[in-house]
Amino acid sequence: MPTSGQGLSRHRCGNLSATTARRPGPTTPGVALATLADVARRAGVSPATASRVINGSSKPVADELRERVLRAVADLRYVPNAHAQLLARPQRSVVGVVVHDVSDPYFAEVTRGLQRVATDRGRLVIICNSYRNPERELEYVEMLRGQQVAAIVLAGSGYHDADFTALLAEKLAAYEATGGRVAVIGRHEHPGDAVMPANEPGGRLLGAELCRLGHRRIGVIAGPRVLTTITDRLGGLRAALADGGVPLPDERIRYADFDRDGGARAAAELLDAVPGLTALVALNDSMAVGALTLLRSRGIRIPEEISVAGFDDMPVAADVTPALTTVRLPLVELGARAMTLALDPATDRRRVEVLPAALVRRASLGPAAG
Amino acid sequence: MPTSGQGLSRHRCGNLSATTARRPGPTTPGVALATLADVARRAGVSPATASRVINGSSKPVADELRERVLRAVADLRYVPNAHAQLLARPQRSVVGVVVHDVSDPYFAEVTRGLQRVATDRGRLVIICNSYRNPERELEYVEMLRGQQVAAIVLAGSGYHDADFTALLAEKLAAYEATGGRVAVIGRHEHPGDAVMPANEPGGRLLGAELCRLGHRRIGVIAGPRVLTTITDRLGGLRAALADGGVPLPDERIRYADFDRDGGARAAAELLDAVPGLTALVALNDSMAVGALTLLRSRGIRIPEEISVAGFDDMPVAADVTPALTTVRLPLVELGARAMTLALDPATDRRRVEVLPAALVRRASLGPAAG
DNA sequence: ACAGCCCAGGCAAGCGCTTTCCTGAGGAGC
DNA sequence: GCTCCTCAGGAAAGCGCTTGCCTGGGCTGT
Numbered sequence: 001m002p003t004s005g006q007g008l009s010r011h012r013c014g015n016l017s018a019t020t021a022r023r024p025g026p027t028t029p030g031v032a033l034a035t036l037a038d039v040a041r042r043a044g045v046s047p048a049t050a051s052r053v054i055n056g057s058s059k060p061v062a063d064e065l066r067e068r069v070l071r072a073v074a075d076l077r078y079v080p081n082a083h084a085q086l087l088a089r090p091q092r093s094v095v096g097v098v099v100h101d102v103s104d105p106y107f108a109e110v111t112r113g114l115q116r117v118a119t120d121r122g123r124l125v126i127i128c129n130s131y132r133n134p135e136r137e138l139e140y141v142e143m144l145r146g147q148q149v150a151a152i153v154l155a156g157s158g159y160h161d162a163d164f165t166a167l168l169a170e171k172l173a174a175y176e177a178t179g180g181r182v183a184v185i186g187r188h189e190h191p192g193d194a195v196m197p198a199n200e201p202g203g204r205l206l207g208a209e210l211c212r213l214g215h216r217r218i219g220v221i222a223g224p225r226v227l228t229t230i231t232d233r234l235g236g237l238r239a240a241l242a243d244g245g246v247p248l249p250d251e252r253i254r255y256a257d258f259d260r261d262g263g264a265r266a267a268a269e270l271l272d273a274v275p276g277l278t279a280l281v282a283l284n285d286s287m288a289v290g291a292l293t294l295l296r297s298r299g300i301r302i303p304e305e306i307s308v309a310g311f312d313d314m315p316v317a318a319d320v321t322p323a324l325t326t327v328r329l330p331l332v333e334l335g336a337r338a339m340t341l342a343l344d345p346a347t348d349r350r351r352v353e354v355l356p357a358a359l360v361r362r363a364s365l366g367p368a369a370g
Numbered sequence: 371m372p373t374s375g376q377g378l379s380r381h382r383c384g385n386l387s388a389t390t391a392r393r394p395g396p397t398t399p400g401v402a403l404a405t406l407a408d409v410a411r412r413a414g415v416s417p418a419t420a421s422r423v424i425n426g427s428s429k430p431v432a433d434e435l436r437e438r439v440l441r442a443v444a445d446l447r448y449v450p451n452a453h454a455q456l457l458a459r460p461q462r463s464v465v466g467v468v469v470h471d472v473s474d475p476y477f478a479e480v481t482r483g484l485q486r487v488a489t490d491r492g493r494l495v496i497i498c499n500s501y502r503n504p505e506r507e508l509e510y511v512e513m514l515r516g517q518q519v520a521a522i523v524l525a526g527s528g529y530h531d532a533d534f535t536a537l538l539a540e541k542l543a544a545y546e547a548t549g550g551r552v553a554v555i556g557r558h559e560h561p562g563d564a565v566m567p568a569n570e571p572g573g574r575l576l577g578a579e580l581c582r583l584g585h586r587r588i589g590v591i592a593g594p595r596v597l598t599t600i601t602d603r604l605g606g607l608r609a610a611l612a613d614g615g616v617p618l619p620d621e622r623i624r625y626a627d628f629d630r631d632g633g634a635r636a637a638a639e640l641l642d643a644v645p646g647l648t649a650l651v652a653l654n655d656s657m658a659v660g661a662l663t664l665l666r667s668r669g670i671r672i673p674e675e676i677s678v679a680g681f682d683d684m685p686v687a688a689d690v691t692p693a694l695t696t697v698r699l700p701l702v703e704l705g706a707r708a709m710t711l712a713l714d715p716a717t718d719r720r721r722v723e724v725l726p727a728a729l730v731r732r733a734s735l736g737p738a739a740g
Numbered sequence: 741a742c743a744g745c746c747c748a749g750g751c752a753a754g755c756g757c758t759t760t761c762c763t764g765a766g767g768a769g770c
Numbered sequence: 771g772c773t774c775c776t777c778a779g780g781a782a783a784g785c786g787c788t789t790g791c792c793t794g795g796g797c798t799g800t
Contacts, residue, residue: 033518033548035786046750051788059789060748077544082516083453084786087755102485102497103478112473115499124513127472127497129485143494146452148403174447178403260685289689296691315630319659321666321691405756416780421758429759432778454756457785 034076042072054080086148094124095151095342096144100132104259105314106284106331110155110185113335121343123150130156132224132258134164141171151181151342155335157229158188165189183342185334187228193341195353197334199229202327202357203236206309209325209359210279211244214368215307218248219270221282221291223258230255233283233311252277256287263290271298277306278368285310285317288324292364303366313360322363330355404446413442424450456518464494465521465712466514470502474629475684476654476701480525480555483705491713493520500526502594502628504534511541521551521712525705527599528558535559553712555704557598563711565723567704569599572697572727573606576679579695579729580649581614584738585677588618589640591652591661593628600625603653603681622647626657633660641668647676648738655680655687658694662734673736683730692733700725 040050045065052059053069061069072078086092097114099107111127118125126149128140137156144152152175159165165188172182172190183193210218220237223230234253241248254269256262263282267290270277280295282288288310295302302308302322310317313328337353410420415435422429423439431439442448456462467484469477481497488495496519498510507526514522522545529535535558542552542560553563580588590607593600604623611618624639626632633652637660640647650665652658658680665672672678672692680687683698707723 033515033786036788037786047787048750048752048789049748052749055788057789062748065749077541079512079516081457081518081786082513083456083518084755085788086453087451087457087757087785088787088789090755101482102472103475103482105475105478108473108475108478112471115472119499124496124498126494128494129489142449143452145403146449148451148453171447260689293689316686316689319630319663319686319690403756406758407756417757418759418780418782419778422779425758427759430778435779451756454785455758457755457787458757458759460785 033081034078036078036080038076039069039072039078042076043068045069054078090148092148092150093122094126094147094149095153095339096126096128096140096147096149097153097155098128098130098137098140098144099155100157101129102127105286105316106312107155109314109331110335113332113337114153114155114339115335116332117336117339117343123343132156134159134161134168138164138167138171141168141175145171145175145178145180149180151183153338153342154182154184154188154190155186155338157186157227158184160226160228160231181342181346183338185338187232191350193346193351195334195337195341195355197229197329198354198357199232199329200236200239202311202329203233203238204240205236205357205359206281206311206327207237207240207246208244209361209365210281210309211241211246213279213307213366215279216246216368217274217277218246218252218279218281219267219274219277220248220253221263221266221270221280221287222253222255223262223283223287225255227258230283237281258284258287260286260290260293263287264294265290267291267294271300279307279309279365281309283311285312285314285324285326288326288364289316289320292320292324302364303369305369307365307368309365317360318362320364325362325365326360328358328360403451404448406448406450408446409439409442409448412446413438415439424448460518462518462520463492464496464517464519465523465709466496466498466510466517466519467523467525468498468500468507468510468514469525470527471499472497475656475686476682477525479684479701480705480708483702483707484523484525484709485705486702487706487709487713493713502526504529504531504538508534508537508541511538511545515541515545515548515550519550521553523708523712524552524554524558524560525556525708527556527597528554529596530598530601531596551712551716553708555708557602561720563716563721565704565707565711565725567599567699568724568727569602569699570606570609572681572699573603573608574610575606575727575729576651576681576697577607577610577616578614579731579735580651580679581611581616583649583677583736585649586616586738587644587647588616588622588649588651589637589644589647590618590623591633591636591640591650591657592623592625593632593653593657595625597628600653607651628654628657630656630660630663633657634664635660637661637664641670649677649679649735651679651681653681655682655684655694655696658696658734659686659690662690662694672734673739675739677735677738679735687730688732690734695732695735696730698728698730 036047036050040047049061050069053061053066095118101107102111115125130137176182184190185195222234238248252274254266256266280291282291288308291308300306310324310326313326317324317326334355341351406417406420410417420439423431423436465488471477472481485495500507546552554560555565592604608618622644624636626636650661652661658678661678670676680694680696683696687694687696704725711721
């Protein structure tokens with residue numbers, strides 16, 4: 001067992017229980033990880049040869065040496081230092097994703113799609129939660145650039161904020177200029193590849209359905225005004241209602257946080273401020289669920305007294321009572337397509353894919369009351 | 371503007387619209403990112419000085435030089451290469467997290483806690499989805515080691531699989547031996563720091579409540595047998611029922627996928643196989659929701675004809691109808707504590723924190739039917 | 741039997757950054 | 771006015787890895 005003294009000190013004890021008994025001290029100064037050089041030394045070969053064996057280089061290596069290297073790798077529990085590898089062979093393999101919050105069901109679904117494609121292609125994903133903070137979003141893009149990621153996917157909604165948008169565009173451009181790939185989900189004023197959920201058409205679908213069912217006094221529970229998603233969904237809804245001759249004055253629109261509690265709050269405000277509403281439209285399912293809960297707590301029957309509709313068709317929509325009528329957006333697909341665009345080689349011109357919305361009719365939306 | 375020809379070629383055009391118009395070709399050979407050397411050259415200083423300015427080193431630098439460096443950084447849109455930095459200054463700042471699936475609401479919540487703490491401490495998180503595949507879990511640990519992460523948090527349930535457990539323990543030990551920190555959530559036979567959800571006590575709480583309400587014919591909708599989480603929850607439940615003199619024969623337990631559809635399937639099987647059940651206990655809320663949906667589809671009234679209870683108290687539990695009685699586990703806290711353990715300096719002896727469970731009484735669980 | 745080839749394996753450069761150590765210039769002290 | 775100290779700035783040595791290029795030993799061919 002040809003191991004230099006130095007090498008030995010780096011060698012882990014094979015007996016696991018030893019580790020169990022004695023744990024590294026408070027601030028272990030870092031018992032250095034075995035390096036390629038350690039492996040080479042132990043195998044009695046040059047680092048070059050060790051590297052070639054480990055990476056399965058095309059260059060042939062004699063079986064005996066190969067054997068020795070492999071054994072040393074196992075003995076030392078050697079794992080190549082990913083950073084050193086990336087430095088030496090600039091072959092970016094990880095991709096960055098910026099979402100508002102993975103634990104929000106909407107992004108959870110989108111992320112599932114992103115991950116699926118990334119994993120299929122052997123890419124690691126770094127997920128960054130911006131928590132709807134534009135500044136943090138900017139920082140993350142910067143950081144991902146520093147991480148030399150192969151691609152960046154922006155999965156959140158865009159903002160109505162010219163300064164931010166310009167700054168973001170600039171950072172993305174700087175990144176793309178160095179060969180990085182970018183794909184965005186939704187409207188971002190980004191001049192590159194994008195996949196768009198059909199927010200506006202979805203809003204129209206829902207508006208048309210409301211007209212069909214005879215609703216004329218409709219309250220809208222909207223998310224934050226600054227999100228382009230809100231503008232688009234609301235725009236579609238408004239357009240369809242206008243087509244049907246249904247008015248939608250501003251006081252029937254309430255902006256709140258894009259979540260359950262925001263939905264409940266906005267619903268309460270609307271009910272108190274606008275009497276005689278026959279339907280409540282929430283601009284995402286989380287808000288709709290909040291509205292549902294509030295209505296139930298007030299003992300208002302759905303859809304007999306008031307109808308409710310949502311947006312997104314998140315899994316929960318089917319499970320609440322009454323089941324939620326909503327506009328389905330192919331969330332997983334949205335993520336999958338975006339990752340595909342980001343990972344496919346860039347093309348000369350911008351690719352934009354629009355993923356269609358579909359109305360899902362369930363029990364929460366009925367004919368207008370009275 | 372002292373810029374060598376070479377430096378110039380690496381310089382991005384300041385006009386963003388130029389980038390808008392002309393995008394990098396299909397497989398851009400990577401217009402190299404500006405490097406520290408570029409910055410130094412442009413600022414007319416040495417790389418050492420540039421580095422010191424950029425990193426806010428304690429070593430003083432004259433204001434004029436500092437100014438010049440900062441300007442060069444801005445001009446070149448310089449972002450330090452994170453890998454090179456990590457190589458040169460082995461100061462690990464990212465932490466790895468292995469979960470079953472971030473988009474599963476349970477892990478979404480846990481992850482939220484993990485992220486919160488990590489972000490507060492300025493750590494980047496790499497999230498790895500194992501999709502309940504032990505092999506993938508192993509691979510991820512290996513990969514995280516290669517990434518030189520400062521810590522690894524294992525957030526999934528443990529498995530009843532001696533081979534896997536041994537392999538995992540070995541890999542973790544190897545990692546810890548080089549100064550890496552590890553924290554696990556749940557039972558993993560890992561000899562280091564851990565935070566435990568009170569699965570067994572939670573099961574007991576629920577079992578006791580069922581007894582109190584007079585249930586004697588209870589069906590259990592369980593997740594995969596190999597998960598220690600299942601064993602523990604079931605164990606607690608079984609123990610409390612035994613205490614109350616309530617039998618729980620094996621045919622009243624159905625194992626299925628740990629999600630909504632699994633819950634529905636298992637519920638259907640139980641109803642068909644075991645007549646006269648007065649309560650259905652699902653071992654997580656997703657399964658409970660599936661059961662609820664199935665019961666509703668069969669027109670069975672809850673809780674009048676049959677009661678339902680879940681586990682976890684995920685957000686959805688409060689929104690379904692009837693609202694779900696469930697065992698609350700502090701999921702976010704679980705994540706937060708685990709990350710804290712992982713990031714705090716190691717101690718001489720193992721730290722294990724148990725986070726308590728609490729019964730949340732809602733409408734889905736009532737007295738045993740007639 | 742000798743020149744010429746082939747090829748496994750090693751040498752060393754270099755990826756981009758940090759940091760130690762050294763240098764040289766300016767200022768203080770006698 | 772000269773020596774010594776101080777301190778800003780630079781040279782250079784790595785960090786761990788990959789890879790182009792070179793070397794030298796064993797073959798082949800005549």
